[in-house]
Structures are given as C-alpha cells and as structure tokens.
Amino acid sequence: MxxxxxxxxxxxxxxxxxxxxFTALYRRRQxxxxxxxxxxxxxxxxxxxxxxxxxxxxxxRGRGFDPERGAVGAYLxxxxxxxxxxxxxxxxxxxxxxxxxxxxxxxxxxxSDPVEGIARSQTxxxxxxxxxxxxxxxxxxxxLCDLQELSYADAAAALGCAIxxxxxxxxxxxxxxxxxxxxxxxxxxxxxxxxxxxxx
Amino acid sequence: xxxxxxxxTAESLTPLQLRxxxxxxxxxxxxxxxxxxxxxxxxxxxxxGGALQVLRTHTEREAGPHVEQAVLRxxxxxxxxxxxxxxxxxxxxxAWRLSRFFEFGAYAAVAAAxxxxxxxxxxMWRDSHSSSSHMQAQVTGIPLQADPHASxxxxxxxGSGIASPDSARKSANPEMAKVAPVGFRRSQSAIRQVxxxxxDRQGFVALMFCDPLMCSGDEQVIxxxxxxxxxxxxxxxxxxxxxxxxxxxxxxxxxxxxxVN
Numbered sequence: 001m002x003x004x005x006x007x008x009x010x011x012x013x014x015x016x017x018x019x020x021x022f023t024a025l026y027r028r029r030q031x032x033x034x035x036x037x038x039x040x041x042x043x044x045x046x047x048x049x050x051x052x053x054x055x056x057x058x059x060x061r062g063r064g065f066d067p068e069r070g071a072v073g074a075y076l077x078x079x080x081x082x083x084x085x086x087x088x089x090x091x092x093x094x095x096x097x098x099x100x101x102x103x104x105x106x107x108x109x110x111x112s113d114p115v116e117g118i119a120r121s122q123t124x125x126x127x128x129x130x131x132x133x134x135x136x137x138x139x140x141x142x143x144l145c146d147l148q149e150l151s152y153a154d155a156a157a158a159l160g161c162a163i164x165x166x167x168x169x170x171x172x173x174x175x176x177x178x179x180x181x182x183x184x185x186x187x188x189x190x191x192x193x194x195x196x197x198x199x200x
Numbered sequence: 201x202x203x204x205x206x207x208x209t210a211e212s213l214t215p216l217q218l219r220x221x222x223x224x225x226x227x228x229x230x231x232x233x234x235x236x237x238x239x240x241x242x243x244x245x246x247x248x249g250g251a252l253q254v255l256r257t258h259t260e261r262e263a264g265p266h267v268e269q270a271v272l273r274x275x276x277x278x279x280x281x282x283x284x285x286x287x288x289x290x291x292x293x294x295a296w297r298l299s300r301f302f303e304f305g306a307y308a309a310v311a312a313a314x315x316x317x318x319x320x321x322x323x324m325w326r327d328s329h330s331s332s333s334h335m336q337a338q339v340t341g342i343p344l345q346a347d348p349h350a351s352x353x354x355x356x357x358x359g360s361g362i363a364s365p366d367s368a369r370k371s372a373n374p375e376m377a378k379v380a381p382v383g384f385r386r387s388q389s390a391i392r393q394v395x396x397x398x399x400d401r402q403g404f405v406a407l408m409f410c411d412p413l414m415c416s417g418d419e420q421v422i423x424x425x426x427x428x429x430x431x432x433x434x435x436x437x438x439x440x441x442x443x444x445x446x447x448x449x450x451x452x453x454x455x456x457x458x459x460v461n
Contacts, residue, residue: 014275022275026268034263044261051263055271059278124258127251146214147256171211178244181251 007072015062026055029073032148033080039143040084042132046091050083057083070157077150077158081140130180138173145170201227206238215249218242403458404447417450423460 002010002024010028013021033054038047057079058065065075131142144155145166156163201209206228210218232239426442443461446454 019272019275023268023272026271030268031262034267035259035261038261039255039259048263048267052267052270052274056274059275121258123251124254127255128259131255142252146216146252147259149216170214174215174245174248178248181248 008067011058011062011065011072014059022059025072029076030055032073033076036077036080036143036148037084039128039131039147040081040139041088042128046084046087050080050087053083054080071154074150074154074157077144077148077154078160081158085136126181126184127177130177130184133180134173134176138169138176141166141169142173142177201231203231203235203238206231206235207241210242210245215245215252218245218249404445404456405458406456407454419447419449419455422446422448 002013002021005013005021005024007025007028010021010025014025030051034047034051037050038044041047041050054076058076065072069075070078131139131147134142140159141155144150144158145152150158152163152166155166159166209228232242423443423445426444428440428442442459445458445460447456449455
C-alpha cells in the first residue's frame with residue numbers, strides 16, 4: 001500500500017507522525033543518498049553520518065519542502081550535498097577525499113574470475129581517485145549524472161543551477177577525468193593515447 | 201558528417217551511453233573510421249564510461265541497519281509537535297533558501313499592507329463616526345458647531361473667511377433669499393455624503409457638481425425663507441413662503457439645499 005505512494009505523499013504522511021510512511025520513504029531513498037555521500041566523500045563513515053543527518057533534517061524541516069520546486073529525491077541530494085560539504089570542512093579530511101576507502105576490499109564485488117576482479121578493483125580505485133580529485137562542482141556533476149544516473153534536470157534542481165551549467169560542468173569534468181586517468185593510470189587500456197578531439 | 205557534427209552528436213550522450221551505444225548511428229561510425237582524432241576521442245569517452253561503470257558497481261551500497269535504527273529513534277523522539285520555526289536551515293539547498301527569503305519578503309509586504317489598511321480603516325471609521333454625530337445633532341436641531349459669527353455676517357466674512365449669508369444671497373437668487381440665519385457649519389465629510397448620491401439622508405439635494413478641490417473647505421448651512429412662487433409647489437398657486445436650508449461653500453456658491461417647510 002505505502003509502496004505505491006509517491007515520495008511527496010509519504011513525506012506528508014511521515015510528517016503527520018506515520019512511522020510506517022517514514023520508514024518506507026527512508027528505505028526508498030537512503031540508498032541513493034548514501035551512495036551520493038560515499039562517492040562525494042570517499043568515506044563510508046561520512047556517508048553514514050550524512051545519511052542519518054539528511055533524514056533527521058527531513059523530520060525537523062521537512063515542512064519547508066515545496067513540491068513545486070523539485071522532487072523529494074532532488075531535495076534530499078541538495079541537503080546531502082550541504083552535509084557532505086560541512087562534514088568535509090569539519091574533519092578536514094582532504095586525505096579521505098584523495099584516498100578512497102582504505103579497506104578497499106569491502107567495496108569489491110566478488111568476481112568469479114580473480115584476475116578480472118583485481119583488474120576491476122584497480123580500475124575502480126584509479127577512477128575513484130580521479131573523481132575525488134576533481135573540483136567540487138565538477139565532482140558533483142559527475143556523481144549525480146554519471147554515477148547516480150540522474151537526469152540533467154534533476155541534477156540541476158539538486159545543485160540549484162541551470163541545466164546548461166550541469167552540461168558544461170559535466171563536459172569539462174569528463175575532459176579532466178580523461179587527462180587524469182592518462183597521467184595516473186596509463187596502464188588502463190586506452191588511456192595512454194592522445195584523446196584530443198579533432199575539430200576540423 | 202563533419203567533425204563538429206560528430207562532436208555535437210556525441211556530446212549529447214554521457215560516457216555510459218557512448219559505451220553502450222552499438223554504433224547504431226551509421227554516419228557516426230563512418231566518420232570515426234575516416235577521422236582518427238574523433239575515433240580516439242570516442243574511444244577515450246567509451247573507456248571513461250566503462251571505468252565509471254566499474255566505479256558505480258563497486259560503490260553500489262546502502263547505509264547499514266544501525267543508521268535506520270538511529271533515524272527511527274529520531275523519528276520517535278520527534279513527537280511531532282509544532283516545529284519551532286520555519287527558518288531555513290543551513291543544510292537546505294541554496295535554491296530553497298533563496299526562495300524562502302523571497303517568500304518571507306512577500307509575507308512581510310502583506311503584513312505591512314494589512315497594518316496600513318487597518319490604520320486607514322480606523323481613521324475612516326472615526327471620520328464617519330464624527331460626521332454621523334454631526335448629522336444626528338443637525339436632525340435634532342442642535343447645532344454642534346454653531347458659528348458665533350453667524351448672526352454677524354460681516355464679521356464672519358472678515359474673520360473666518362467663511363461665506364456670509366450675504367454672499368449666499370448673491371449666488372442664490374437675491375430676491376428669493378430674504379432671511380438667513382440659522383448659521384452652523386457642516387463638516388466636510390458631512391457634505392461629502394450629500395454629493396455622491398445627489399440626495400443625502402438629511403434631505404439635502406446637491407445643486408451642482410463641483411471640483412473636489414474647489415469644494416474643499418468648510419461649508420455653512422443657512423436657513424432661508426424663499427418666496428412661494430420660487431418653489432415647484434408654488435405652481436399650484438400657493439403663495440406661502442418656503443423655508444429651506446442652503447449649504448453655501450467658502451466661495452459663496454450654493455452646494456445643496458433642502459426644503460424644511
């Protein structure tokens with residue numbers, strides 16, 4: 001029954017004290033929020049803190065949500081973005097941002113082929129490092145559009161900017177990522193060559 | 201397809217979409233085969249898409265159960281009493297905070313308009329209240345602001361600048377106006393009630409339309425005795441004099457009148 005409700009309906013019920021509605025909304029939205037925080041910060045601890053803070057914020061300030069300004073999902077990403085930024089400022093964890101997940105093993109999906117699994121792990125680590133080293137605006141665009149697979153419109157609503165801004169940031173971020181991967185992981189097939197575009 | 205057309209087409213797709221694209225666009229495939237630069241660029245974007253896909257898969261996780269428990273504890277502790285304030289929190293997205301600012305501005309403007317409206321309404325009510333008490337006094341025949349100079353028209357002309365009965369006689373028919381004298385002033389608001397409806401509650405009939413600026417100022421009510429031939433009732437042959445109250449403005453022009461007898 002509750003699973004058929006929209007996010008907005010669940011939020012309204014939750015703010016009226018319906019715990020089941022709140023639980024349903026949490027279970028539906030905690031994954032994307034957690035992954036966004038994880039991919040932005042590179043730290044599972046920060047991601048869990050942010051997830052908790054985002055939903056507590058929703059409880060306390062959820063009445064300020066206006067569906068005409070965007071979807072609940074975009075709103076939660078916007079809140080999570082601010083909490084990630086705040087957590088980064090508080091902990092000064094630049095180190096965490098440039099070296100993702102010390103316990104890398106726990107992030108690995110078990111591969112049937114161990115060699116392929118190691119290759120994937122190396123690729124993932126190299127790409128994540130490159131993503132985390134991007135300036136924040138570009139990183140947000142990559143995480144939301146490429147990793148969270150949000151539409152440009154939803155990403156723009158979450159970041160409070162125009163769709164064109166998202167497009168240009170994404171384009172620039174891709175160029176930077178390719179350059180970083182060429183420099184840091186030339187062993188990754190294909191990134192060793194010159195990827196300059198021909199504009200003739 | 202030119203290189204620019206190729207780039208425009210390819211840039212509308214994300215790296216993940218480029219990676220999964222099975223060269224469905226024949227023109228793009230042909231161009232990639234012909235142009236080495238665009239081929240390299242497409243290949244790098246596809247590789248980037250693949251790498252991002254790997255990262256996406258490896259970070260496809262969810263928060264632990266202890267987070268859910270903590271959030272639910274916060275929910276139960278919330279109690280859902282009325283929240284202290286709707287003040288936007290620092291964590292709210294910037295677009296929301298900005299629009300909340302304008303929303304509060306709109307609320308403030310509406311509140312200011314209400315305050316001004318209440319103030320003006322109270323003032324108008326006070327004016328109308330004072331004018332109605334004027335009217336009541338007039339109906340009962342008690343002049344509230346009896347003009348001390350009314351019995352002395354010449355003095356009234358000199359001192360207060362209010363039209364004297366003499367000047368009223370000049371502007372009305374001088375032959376008709378024989379007697380004057382009940383002088384008391386009507387307030388401007390009382391006069392205002394005469395004008396719009398042409399006849400007011402006291403029976404005054406507006407005799408002319410005048411510019412509000414010209415009609416500003418005090419008026420004077422003068423009781424006059426008119427010859428019976430001047431009234432319409434006199435057409436029947438009555439020769440009895442008619443007593444009328446005439447409202448005379450500062451400029452000596454007659455604004456309104458009513459037949460008393």
